[in-house]
Amino acid sequence: MRHCDSKELLKSRHIRVTRQKVAILQGILSSSTPVNASDLHDLVSSDIRVDLATVYRTLGSLREKKLVREVADDTGTLYYEIACLHNPVHPHFKCLKCRKISCLEFLDHESTSFMEQYARDCEITEISITLSGTCRECRTEDSE
Numbered sequence: 001m002r003h004c005d006s007k008e009l010l011k012s013r014h015i016r017v018t019r020q021k022v023a024i025l026q027g028i029l030s031s032s033t034p035v036n037a038s039d040l041h042d043l044v045s046s047d048i049r050v051d052l053a054t055v056y057r058t059l060g061s062l063r064e065k066k067l068v069r070e071v072a073d074d075t076g077t078l079y080y081e082i083a084c085l086h087n088p089v090h091p092h093f094k095c096l097k098c099r100k101i102s103c104l105e106f107l108d109h110e111s112t113s114f115m116e117q118y119a120r121d122c123e124i125t126e127i128s129i130t131l132s133g134t135c136r137e138c139r140t141e142d143s144e
Helices: 006-012 019-030 037-045 052-064 113-119 136-143
Strands: 068-072 078-082 092-095 101-103 130-133
Touching (some): 006 019, 019 037, 019 052, 019 078, 037 052, 037 078, 052 068, 052 078
Parallel strands (some): 092 130
Antiparallel strands (some): 068 078
C-alpha cells in the first residue's frame, strides 16, 4: 500500500513510534497480500533486529488501534493487512492447493444487498468473507 506512511499512521493512532513498529507496519504495507506473523517476522528481521514475540505484540497493538485487520484461514492461522482508507474491507480467496490467501475486489458498502439487509438492525464493524478453491497458478500447473 504505497499511499500510507507507517510513521504517520502510528502517530495518528497515538502509538509510540519505534524502529520495530515502523518496520512491522511497513512490512504489512509493502505486502500485496495479507501476511502472517511468521512471514512478517522473516521479512522484517532481514532489515532490523526483531524477535517473533515483538511481532506478535505489535500486531496485537496495531489490531487494537484498528490499524490492521485480521484474516483467519481455515486452519486458524491469522493473516494481517492494513486497515486504512486505501484498503477498505474486502473479501479474500484462499487456494486449497498452495494455501495462499489473496485479496478480492472491494465490497461497495452502499450497494451490497446483504449489507443493506443486516445494517438495518445492527452496526456492522467487520466483514469476514473468504472464498476457497484453486488459484490460477495452481490450475495452470495441473493442466501442464
